[in-house]
Amino acid sequence: MDVVVQKYGGSSVGSLDKIKRVAERIKKRKESGAKLVVVVSAMGNTTNELISLAYGLSDNPRPRELDVLLSTGEQVSIALLSIALNEIGCKARSFTGHQIGLMTEGFHTKSKIYDIDASVVNKELDRDNVVIVAGFQGINTNNEITTLGRGGSDTTAVALAAKLGAVCEIYTDVDGIYTIDPELYPSARKLEYISYEEMMEMASLGADVMHPRSIEIGHKYSVPIYVAVNTGESPGTYIKESDEIMEETVITGLAVDNNDAMVTVNEFPYTVNSVSELFKSLAERHINVDMISQTTPVGDRISVSYTIPRNDLAPALECLESLKTRIGPFTIETNTDIAKLSVVGMGMKTQSGVAARLFSVLAENNIKVKIITTSEIRISCTIDPKDQSKAVSAIAEEFDL
């Protein structure tokens, strides 16, 4: 019998009524013959509320304690869903990450799954139980509770599906993956299919539908992933291996990220090591640099611009101040008013002229671009946020998104 891993996000289990509705759906699916493992997130806004509680006591709560705290959200929802299922005569049992041997590595609050002990889940499936698993949490080799980063329940679900050789169904309050977030561009199209590669780019570029790491794992283990609305009302989107038809589309999607800040260092000493010193100092503070652009030297000075998550701006500036004591003076400019636009498509690998089309559209609309980066299947650029909606519409029309 086929094993199916389903995941229900926080909005799908946000109230007792919603939990009852999810329970009914699970019961029907079970009766149709599937063996079900169900991963759930914390109810509604619970995780945010728990975070505010912690910050009500400290500006700098210890990550270990945050993990102990945040993991409680999922523990509530698994128990409630299991109670609801048993109440309607569908045998279910709930489990925390620890109980299914979901082992993680890395830092508290952003740990990564490295293995799951499938035996507990399989034993429960053999006993004809629906297995309800807490998303987002695990345990590390020091026996400490860990969490996988915000949105991490998707990753729990896909990793379980990989381990069990199952398909993975992600149920959310949006009804699939769109070419562009419909809130930014209401006439965006829903995609029937998207490749793992494209989805990974979209997810890490600010399309908030799926946790990026879940797609990485899905790709690595070829887990078929289906993203759809939790009511089952309309067909969703399949995330899968790309094929020739998918590769004919030049641009599959456009993502916008408004969470970055741009830092520019001017009059920066141009020596063999200066640029590496700059990025080393950021890496030491675990600050993730995204886009980088450097001017050609004028005399022995250069300018370097780069983007980082806006939340990391304060520590990034501290890094620069301490760098000055090591490599000499330079000036710093920061800009928190930037929008990053990215277009993604497998077709870019084989078709030329995509960048030319993209930047011509922006130029025709009088939109200036600050930094540009590219990968094989992506072009990203930063623009002024006031131009964002004009840019999104113009690109959407040009590439039929």
Ligand code: ASP
């Ligand atoms: N409850 C966690 C969060 O809000 C994990 C998840 O929802 O996937 O980030």
Ligand code: MG
């Ligand atoms: Mg999510």
